[in-house]
Amino acid sequence: MGAGADPHGGEWGPRPSTDLRKKFFLKGKRSFKRKGPEDDSKNLSGDLENFPSDPADRKRILEYHANERDEVRRKYLMKGPCQPRGHKFPPKMIGNKLRRFNSSWFDQYGDWLEYNVKKDKAFCLLCYLFRDFTENKAGSDAFLTKGFDSWNKTERLHNHVGAVNSFHNSALKRADNLMKKGQSICHAFYKQEDAAKNEYKIRLNASIDTSRYLLRQGLPFRGHDESVDSTNKGNFLELVKYTAEQNELVMVSHEIQTEIVHYFAEEIIESVIQEIDHGVFCLLVDESADVSDKEQMAVVFRFVDKHGIVKESFIGLVHVKETSSLSLKIMNMLRGQGYEASNMKGEFKGLRALILKENKSAYYVHCFAHQLQLVVIAIAKKKLEVGNFFDMIAVLLNVVGASCKRKDMVREDHRKRIEEKTKKTEIKTGKGLNQELSFQRPGKTRWGSHYKTLLRLVDLFPSVIQVLEYVESDGSDSTKRCQANGLLKYFHTFDFVFYLQLMLLLLGLTNTLSKALQRKDLDILNAMSLVKSTKQQLYKLRNNGWESFINKVYSFCENYKTELLVMEDEFIDSRKPRTKSNKTIMHHYKVECFYIVLDMQIQEFNDHFDEVNTELLGCIESLSPKDSFHEFDQLKIMRLSEFYPEAFSYVKRVSLEHQLRIYIDNIREDKRFSNLKNLGDLARVMVETKKHLSHPLVYRLLKLVLTLPVATAIVERCFSEIVKTVLRNRMSDQFLNDCVVCFVEKELLEKVTNEVVMKKFQNMKPRKIIL
Structure with missing residues (x-):
């Protein structure tokens, strides 16, 4: 029988339907079945993928059910020994010197050497798996029970392996035999x-x-x-x-x-x-x-x-x-x-x-995309009229979008309108144009979904109105009829058109930023640059955008015959109709609506994105390759290295300072680096040109910066x-x-x-x- 065979009838996959199987395998399995709370065999199958890697968390092989031990051993052999190569191994005073575990030992003894993070000791995986075969012989082995931490005695690693007949080599043979399933007596039956x-x-x-x-x-x-x-x-x-x-x-x-x-x-x-x-x-x-x-x-x-x-x-x-x-x-x-x-x-x-x-x-x-969502949607809803607008959009989606029949009616009516306009040559035809449209329900974490919903509403507006009129008159649900009536009244008001165009404008300005933030390769410096550009556009809109905006509102009202207001008339608050406001309609919509919403957006942009606008970000900007490394500042880059003491010790910071002088001259003279736009391009070209080998510390710092997160779009x-x-x-x-x-x-x-x-x-x- 091979060492990998289980003489007590462990699980061997499909078995032949023979009397021999019944007498040998099933009998053996019953005879070794435990009873009571210590029976682990029932729960083991679900825990095979959650075996602890650290030796400190493992239980002995003998504590598993006899029929499951070989499966446990195979799992550990497939996973390999616990080797935390990136761990910062703590120093230990041995004699008059500080000693620590050397990660290069993993390369030399990679098939068995393990490191216990909690105890700061080394163990042997093979001896752990097969210790029960020779309990008394291996009980005093430091690599098996107590752990090895005499880092100054590296010869002990070699001595542990020992001669051909040592316990370690015997365990190695058993491991090899366990993985050679062809030696099992079970397979001799087939x-x-x-x-x-x-x-x-x-x-x-x-x-x-x-x-x-x-x-x-x-x-x-x-x-x-x-x-x-x-x-x-x-x-x-x-x-x-x-x-x-x-x-x-x-x-x-x-x-x-x-x-x-x-x-x-x-x-x-x-x-x-x-x-x-x-x-x-x-x-x-x-x-x-x-x-x-x-x-x-x-x-x-x-x-x-x-x-x-x-x-x-x-x-x-x-x-x-x-x-x-x-x-x-x-x-x-x-x-x-x-x-x-x-x-x-x-x-x-x-x-x-x-x-x-x-x-x-x-x-x-903090995830940039979530901050953008908070700025554009959540903050805008603080304005009562904007919140009411989005509430009515939600009701519309429930009335029109929740019924397949009504969605089909919207699509069919839209198709007929497209055909009529095409015959009159009012719109162009071609590949990808005039596609069939339907509503998209906005989501809290689907960035840009509100913008798409409003765009679809503008395209489908006449079809939506017609379907709402149908629901109001012929709908079977009284609740839906009431909702359709309220929507029709609201959609013909100047308020609806005003806030529809305002939110389309705001969401359109931030849509480019929203899409960019969902790219995997976007670095934090480029993201902050896009945020800055978006804020500048908001300032321009606030200072110079009123005239073009109000013209769009008037145009929509004329096209779809909705309510038009005379801007010089006195504004009447619907909540207090008998109280004089002493202000014009123009003042209300321009100052109390347009300016207020934009000011809120700008303020929230400054507040939400100020979190990353710190000294760290200022230092990162010195690595930017834009305009032939115009922002390069050696002092700021040296300060940036101090943010990562694990990667840059005092000696390495001194070396980095010397390396930076050669790096900037060498990079600027190379034409391959002349048109780079962001840090990601810089890292890629450094690897392509082998510059990362010439300037390893600069490249290490660049990698640290590029790992800083921008958005969690892929997680969503x-x-x-x-x-x-x-x-x-x-x-x-x-x-x-x-x-x-x-x-x-x-x-x-x-x-x-x-x-x-x-x-x-x-x-x-x-x-x-x-x-």
Whole structure:
């Protein structure tokens, strides 16, 4: 029997229906089944993906059920030893010198050496996994029980490996045998011919191809029920049959599906970690409730890859209660934080405080896009008339947009109007013009959605009026008839037209900024420049924009025959009609509405975006490549390095000062750097021209700056309703996480080959057929 076999009947995948199986496997499994609260076998399957990596948090292998131990060992061997390469290893006084763990030992003893962050000690993964075979012999080994921390005695690492017959090498052989499933006696019961292997490989490939397709499209595997005990094969079975062209297929169980999906997600996460390459990164987090009203946190890493390109990669979902454990896992190389949720921004509580407590260089930047949303929408609604305007838009969407019949009526009427205008040559025709339109309901976190909603309302306005008149006269719901009547009265008032045009103007000015903030490669310096430009446009509109704005209002009123007011008449407040206002209509709309709303916007822009307008941002500006590095200031760049003491010690700051003098002359003379616009371009060209090797400390500082977050747009997109819909409301947290990872990171999903997934699928558990 090979060392990987479980003589007590551990799980070996599908088993032959024979008397021998009944006598040997099932009997053995029953004889070793525990009873009572110490039975871990029931709960282990759900915890396989949550095994602690740090040796300090692990329990002994003997504490697991006998039938599950080999599966636990395989999982740890697949994950590899715990090696926090980016960790700042603390010094320890040994003799008269300070000593510490050397990360280069991971390269020399990478297959077994582990580091315990909590105890600051080294352990051996292989000896931990197989300590129960020779309990008495290995009990005093420092790498197994107490931990090794004599950093001045590096020869102990070599001595631990020992001779050929040492305990460590015996454990290594057992690990090798465990992963060689062909040596198991279980597989001797199966006569594996080449034809059977080929058929098995075809079925497995079909399952992998089908999983890849469903993940890429965000489609459910089993239709309405994604639970473990579901008998519905759904989309998966149909696609497997089509892919493999087989009539009878057996690899359609939910367990196989979840395993394949998990291996895809694992490979994606591993590729992201390889791209980071133990470098610095930023944490982007946002909280949202999924379709089953369970709060989840989406976690995204922002980093600069080996080509100097800024990337944001989604790495998974975390339950909101796990923020404290999450912060401990990402402390070492974290250099930035970006999120908006209020429960994460507290000074003494929440994720922000937890991270800053451990890492002072993890600078927090409030999501720019959320700030923009607060400025443009939330603040504008403080004006009573603007708030009333958006409330009426919400009612309109409920009356017209909530019914398929009424939406079809709007589209059909709009189509007829387009055809009439086309015949009269009032509008142009061509590719992409005059497309079918429908309402889009604005969302709190879908930036720019309010602007699109108002644009659609202007395009569809005559069709909307006609449908509202139909609902008012012929509607079957009395509530909807009353709402339609109120909307018709409001839409024919001057107030409606005025605030419609005003909000279109404001949202149009900020729409460019909103789109730019959702780009993954946008750096914080460029973002602040766009914010500054947007504020300047608001100032220009306030000072010189009234005439052109009021002309648009008059034009809309004339085209659609809505109420027109004489601006020189006295203004009458509808709330106090008998009280004289002693002011004209012009004064009310120009001063108390137009100017007031714009002043509020400008003030809020200054208040919300002032948070990042600090000394740090001023120092970052000195790295800008615009106008041949016109803003370059050596003193400010040296000050910027002081914000990151972990990356720039005193000695490295001295070296940076000397390096900057050569860097600026060398860069300015190179024509390849003459037309760069932002910091992202600078980092990319430095890598392309190998300048990052000539000026490594400058490039290190540049990477730190580029990791600072701008917006959490990609985090919001991770909660797309395409991934988890009402039809999939019973899927487990792990399966949901894996599906979202694969759906969001489609480009990385395509790079994962079938061979890699097949290898993981075969190695993780004993299978009926060995390829």
